[in-house]
Each structure stands twice: as structure tokens, then as C-alpha cells.
Amino acid sequence: MANPSEKPVVLITGASSGIGAVTVKRFANAGWNIVALARRKERLEELAASLAGVAEVAIVVGDVADREVPAKAVQAAMETFGRLDSLVNNAGAGKWNRVGDTDDDTLDEVIDISLKAPFRFAREALAVMQPGSSIINIGSVFGITSGLAGGAYSTVKAGLIGMTRSLACDYGPQGIRSNLIAPGVIKTEMTDAYWESDYFQRTNHEITPFNREGTADDVANCVFFLASNEGSYLNGQVIALDGGWSTTKYVSPETLAR
């Protein structure tokens, strides 16, 4: 194990694109070192190279659904930096289908990536985390209200809320916090293909009472806040980062006029 680095250290899963990649940059620019994990090695290498001179980025290439990977990632943090202050369980894939149309392979895949993996990452991280550390899970508004074709995705994102609160209850007393961010819709590789479609507009943008779309920076800023001292009395919270979608019954003027 390395001597503990002076800079705090965050482990971010799903760091090769979208919310994860922007979150890596957010922490790097705030003076943290990073363990960045995903399957696409070249993407991670490009990201690390873009942060040369700003932060040290240790890369772990792996599939979060692989049972060995969570321990490997935490080990990388300890061997490279000698400490782990924050875990961001962000890796995930959009698989939307109604329950009746979801086959077993899809169900298993979604549960493995988005529920079992965060659980194992949390378990491994807790073994090395010190008081003052925190775990941040990336859920979804689909885990709170669900939505059309939520199916397995809504199921695992709701499960993550249970895990977040369980962690908060059991580890808060030793100074390790756990919170969840539930984004509405954010333009990333996950949503890019549908973003401009009429269906997506109606089921997302037109029910959001805000004058702009959500960005990966919005999520990264919230993640960083939760990990930082400024967020240090927040524990067991579910933060809907959705422009007011899940807490209002908004309909847009376009919808009202139809």
C-alpha cells in the first residue's frame, strides 16, 4: 500500500463518458486524485492524458459486473494513492422495456451492472474508508416515480435508494455518509440517439418545469458537493436533480395547447 497522498481520492465507475467523465474532471479541477474505471481503455487513457499536470488519474479497465473488479479497483486506489475518500457508483446502461417484455438475460444484466456492482463497490470501499468519507450513488428519477417502460431500470434504481439509506444508517455513526443523486434526463451517449425525438420531448422535456436542459456538469457539481465538506451533514438523501420534473405536475404550454 502506498503512503496516503495529500490529495483526497475518489473512485468513479463509468468514467469513460457522459456523467462519469465530466465528474472525473470536476474532482480533478478541485484538487483530488482519481481512480477512473470503465471497459473502454482508450477513452480512459484520453481522459487521463487531458488531465496531465492537473491530477493523477489511475485507470482500472474492467466490467463492473465482474465480481473481481470492485476489489481490484479499491486495491488500485490503495496501491496508487494509499487512501479512498469517496466512491461514485455511476456506471450504468439504459435498458428500457416493460416488465412483461423483459427477458431473463436483460433482467440479469441490468441487476448485475446497476445493483449488485454498486453494492460490491460499496462493500469493498467501506473496508478502507476513514471517517469523513462518502459514497454517492447515481440513481435516476425512474427509481423514484418510474416512467413508461421503466421495467428493470426503474427496479434497480429504486433498489439503489434502499442501499443508499442502508449504508447511511449503518455507517453514518462512524462518519461515512451515503447519498443518491437521481437525475432527470441528461444529454449523454445514453440519451443522445433519442434526445430530439418527438416521443422523448413529450415524455421528458415537456414535463420539466425549467427553462433549460440538464447537463452532465449539473450532476458532477452535485456529486462534488456531496463528497466535499460543504455537504458533510447530508446522509441518506435522495436528491432529484431534474429541474422539478418529479416533484411537480407540470405540463408545458405546447402540451396544454394540443
Ligand SMILES: NC(=O)c1ccc[n+]([C@@H]2O[C@H](COP(=O)([O-])OP(=O)(O)OC[C@H]3O[C@@H](n4cnc5c(N)ncnc54)[C@H](OP(=O)(O)O)[C@@H]3O)[C@@H](O)[C@H]2O)c1
Ligand atoms: N443520461 C441520463 O439522462 C441519465 C438519467 C438518469 C440517470 N442516469 C445514470 O447516470 C449514469 C451515467 O450514465 P450516462 O448518462 O453518463 O451514460 P453514458 O455516457 O452511456 O455512460 C455510461 C458509463 O458507464 C460505463 N459502463 C456501462 N456499463 C459498464 C460496465 N458493465 N462496466 C463498467 N462500466 C460500464 C460506460 O463505460 P464503458 O462503456 O467504457 O464501460 C460509461 O462510462 C448511469 O448510471 C445512468 O443510469 C443517466
